Amino acid sequence: MSEMRCPCGLGNYAECCQPLHAGKQAAASAEQLMRSRYSAFARHEIDYLVQTTALGQQGALDVPAIAAWSKANQWLQLEVVSANEKLDKTHAQVEFKAHYQDLKQDGQTPQVHHEVSHFVKHQGAWFFLDPTTEMQITMKQPCICGSGKKFKQCCAQYL
Ligand code: ZN
Ligand code: ZN
Numbered sequence: 007m008s009e010m011r012c013p014c015g016l017g018n019y020a021e022c023c024q025p026l027h028a029g030k031q032a033a034a035s036a037e038q039l040m041r042s043r044y045s046a047f048a049r050h051e052i053d054y055l056v057q058t059t060a061l062g063q064q065g066a067l068d069v070p071a072i073a074a075w076s077k078a079n080q081w082l083q084l085e086v087v088s089a090n091e092k093l094d095k096t097h098a099q100v101e102f103k104a105h106y107q108d109l110k111q112d113g114q115t116p117q118v119h120h121e122v123s124h125f126v127k128h129q130g131a132w133f134f135l136d137p138t139t140e141m142q143i144t145m146k147q148p149c150i151c152g153s154g155k156k157f158k159q160c161c162a163q164y165l
Contacts, residue, residue, distance in 0.1 A: 036098030062150030
């Protein structure tokens with residue numbers, strides 16, 4: 007197997023984010039899921055980006071736009087600024103900076119995407135809460151993460 011550095015920066019791809027992308031391993035923490043999602047952008051693993059979004063949001067994702075964003079940039083480096091794995095029992099927060107170059111511009115000017123992301127744990131697996139999806143959900147409906155709680159009392163506070 008070739009030694010390819012993982013886009014997330016933690017080691018060889020084959021021993022880092024690839025097992026997650028291949029569905030052979032689950033992220034052990036919100037930070038690991040976040041890292042694997044960054045690597046998925048870099049590797050154009052679009053299915054993985056969909057599958058690791060909160061269950062109730064997957065159908066609302068603009069998949070062509072995600073694929074276009076993945077491919078429009080050269081992903082240079084991930085910098086995890088901070089991770090709070092226990093906002094509460096099932097929610098976590100990761101702040102990060104994704105360094106990239108926009109290939110549609112000159113492809114040389116470094117850009118930074120700075121984001122504070124939220125994640126939810128459901129049946130032992132971590133999922134990304136996407137703040138950009140259009141959701142037709144009221145506060146009293148069951149939460150998008152599958153917890154069975156009301157949306158208001160679960161993920162709504164992190165979106
Ligand atoms: Zn990695
Ligand atoms: Zn929830």
